[in-house]
Amino acid sequence: MSEAIVRVSEVVKKYRKGREAVAVLHGLSLEIERGEFCALMGPSGSGKTTLLNLIGGLDSPDSGQIHVADERIDQLSARALARWRSNHVGFIFQFYNLMPVLTALRNVELPLLLKKMSAKERRQRAMTALEIVGLSDRARHLPRELSGGQEQRVAIARAIVSDPDVLLADEPTGDLDRDTANEILDLLSTLNRRQGKTILMVTHDPVAAERAGRIVRLDKGSISADAEAA
Secondary structure (H helix, E strand, O other): OOOEEEEEEEEEEEEEEOOEEEEEEEEEEEEEEEOEEEEEEEEOOHHHHHHHHHHOOOOOOOEEEEEOOOEEEHOHHHHHHHHHHHHEEEEOOOOOOOOOOOHHHHHHHHHHHOOOOOOHHHHHHHHHHHHOOOOOOHOOOHHOOHHHHHHHHHHHHHHHHOOOOOEEEOOOOOOOHHHHHHHHHHHHHHHHHOOEEEEEEEOOOHHOOHHHOEEEEEEEEEEEEEEOOO
């Protein structure tokens, strides 16, 4: 029997634009099964990144419910939500968001600073994550000493170092050339298949979307299509 690790129920999200309230999501409902690799597609302004941020606890809905990893996160306080995020969600962004003055190893360690563990254990966990993404030999390099693809691998290592339940990727290949993008997609597919990571990926790239097992299309804040990838 399938198990939904993400359940979004009748979610409405609005933003203020001057005096006007603009609805971005209109009573949207979505379930993602544990171990699923799902791509979110749709035109700019369709609500893809808003939905991703809501599922990751970076934003809160105006109404509706969001359950992720057996927790109703829309009811959590800001402090409880920060603690929940550190344990359950890994984020991968288009522009990497690495700290330029820190080595790859130190960048990967950052999420572990919120956990009660020794410096030695943090380093060991970070090195293991870098090994998984094939960059253990770049552990002492600064971001400026890495290629774009290597920077994204470091960002993925940082996302998985806490062994999260869900990986949320917002255009993870959007700043990369085709060959490098394919390498990153290979890595995400491997994390999904071999480690059972649940991945929700926002992308405009149909080639990237085809790597997912399921493609959900949004349009004007609602789901317009939901089907298994070809």
